[in-house]
Amino acid sequence: DQQVKQNSPSLSVQEGRISILNCDYTNSMFDYFLWYKKYPAEGPTFLISISSIKDKNEDGRFTVFLNKSAKHLSLHIVPSQPGDSAVYFCAASARGFGNEKLTFGTGTRLTIIP
């Protein structure tokens, strides 16, 4: 039962354009969402997060949008840079329910074309 889904295994975007990565979830208890970035031969690194009490969080070139009614979140990267090429994982937790574990999606491989 995949509670966090990233339906696009891969995405290619021209350098300078906007990259939009999508994530859907099914568990209504999830109240905290995160995006992680992973380069080959490295562990995932934290990128940005959002609490369910917000619908948007911004950090530099990265913005995460949360639509609770649709159980959908997205990560926008603008402008996209070659160094953004990596696998991006969406993750969720039920922090308010005392559940500390992160549930990850299967990832989206983003390739930025110079």
Place this chain on the structure above:
Amino acid sequence: ETGVTQSPTHLIKTRGQQVTLRCSSQSGHNTVSWYQQALGQGPQFIFQYYREEENGRGNFPPRFSGLQFPNYSSELNVNALELDDSALYLCASSVDAGWTGELFFGEGSRLTVL
């Protein structure tokens, strides 16, 4: 550089054997979590340790066990290895068990079971 180191980086075992994977957490981080990432999948939560006690467990059988030591190091032990245990095992540390958000991941230990 997350300050989380794992060893070994790669290892090969045969079915039925036992394996111990090691992790050295970032100094000051009381919580360590272990995740299994199978090929093409996102990381899956195995368990979490907080101040040397298990503090949450995912859907993994008892042959997956762990230890956390006072010096910020920890171990993941897997007994009676099965072919499906082949995966990347990720260790992640965080400041305390009550916080769910930025986990600092190591580079992982890639286990191959033949």
